[in-house]
Amino acid sequence: MDAWRMDPTFAMCEALVDGAELSSLAGGPFDVRAVVAGVRPETKDGFLLDEVPWTHFPQGDRVREAVHLLHTRDSPVSDGTGVVGGMCANDMRAAAALAVPFLIRIATDARHPHRADALAETSSPARAGHFGVASRKELLLHRGDTRYNDDYDDYGVEVTGYPAGWSVTAARAAITADTALLQPLLDDPDPIIRIDAAYALATATDRDHSVRTAFRTRLAAEQDPIVRAALVLATAEATRAHPHPATTTWVREQWRDRTQAPEVCLAAAIGWLCLTDGAAPNDLRATVDHLATDERAHVMEALPWMVFAGGSGETGLQRCVRTMLHPELPEPDDDPWALLL
Known part of the structure; x- marks a missing residue:
């Protein structure tokens, strides 16, 4: 956490805790929703990871390295998708949301040895506050659209102080943008892939x-x-x-x-x-x-x-x-x- 305090985004989170208006920061370089929306298709398809501002978000450099190792198959799965899942479990989803487009592309590569693990983690950043939740009201709940407003109380803040609603919305937007890649996985020969594809697609905006x-x-x-x-x-x-x-x-x-x-x-x-x-x-x-x-x-x-x-x-x-x-x-x-x- 000390390293995170040196990150420029920490100043943003600290300002929010001190009462700054979130709306004044919406759409800026530390708004992961805007960052995800601005990632070029060529960047996603070519795994041009250096074009993504990972370090704008908590432990972003760690997520970038995990995606790189997973893509190049130079890492055990625990060092790849395990990083994303672990950060979500620790309530830090902002940088994990940036990984979603790349996890999707790994999952759609039938030759990749860890495609199932990548797909399983794809929707982790898109769900918050769901561990142990089993009520009628909340089990399948997608909370309100928080794309460019300051109403993020439905999700509150992450452990770093970052607005959790921004992270969740960014991850869902990334999944929505790639539904055409995920839908064919519903017909995959592996039943685990079919299940996890359905789980990921269920978070997409489906108007x-x-x-x-x-x-x-x-x-x-x-x-x-x-x-x-x-x-x-x-x-x-x-x-x-x-x-x-x-x-x-x-x-x-x-x-x-x-x-x-x-x-x-x-x-x-x-x-x-x-x-x-x-x-x-x-x-x-x-x-x-x-x-x-x-x-x-x-x-x-x-x-x-x-x-x-x-x-x-x-x-x-x-x-x-x-x-x-x-x-x-x-x-x-x-x-x-x-x-x-």
Whole structure:
């Protein structure tokens, strides 16, 4: 952190803490949203990393080096995507957002040995405050657009003092700009790639519903029940950001369809609850209570939504069921090792 205090962006963050107006800094050289928007396509495609002002943001030089090593395949994956994931886990996303376009291009390289790891980290900067979150209100929530205004209270600030909403918005914009690269990954032979592509695409701005349409198109051909569950959750997440009553009805039909795999029914039930605010109907409660076995809860940990929703000794599915349908039950004691036993 001492090195970060020498960075010019620290002065910006310190000024914000002291009461400066964020709007006066919007669009400037330390606004990661503006920086991401200004990265040329040729810079992304050619991995011209020196054209990106990494050092304007906390630990940016470390992220730049990690992207370089990952791209050139000269590094263990822990030194590449692990840097991005670690920084997001430590609530420092600004520089990680700059890595998103490059992670996407590594993920689309079928010959790259770490493409799956790159794709898994692509959406990490695009989600904030989601660890252990399993409520109907917040599990699939995309908060307000904070592109060029000073309202960032929905996300608050990162540990450095940098506005977290700016980082998240920049990462989502980067994913949105490259949806044409990510969508073909929904048809990848590797089911893990298909799941993580859906997870990343679910954060894209989808005002024309093209991403949601891609999810539905892939679902029509998908045979793997866990991937099908991912596509349903991704559809629900996209619909949470861009409401579409017909899609909400379609999600309801999925959990009521007894021909669907149990994992799909459970994903649809959770997705539908996040899209509505009325009392859960009795048939949904009965379906979830019947299908949400401990064994199935562990199977569904293959879904990143469930991985990040878990906590306090519960799997993501268990936590979602308790939080959404049985809020009267107490939260388990916080035992970080419980899921490893």
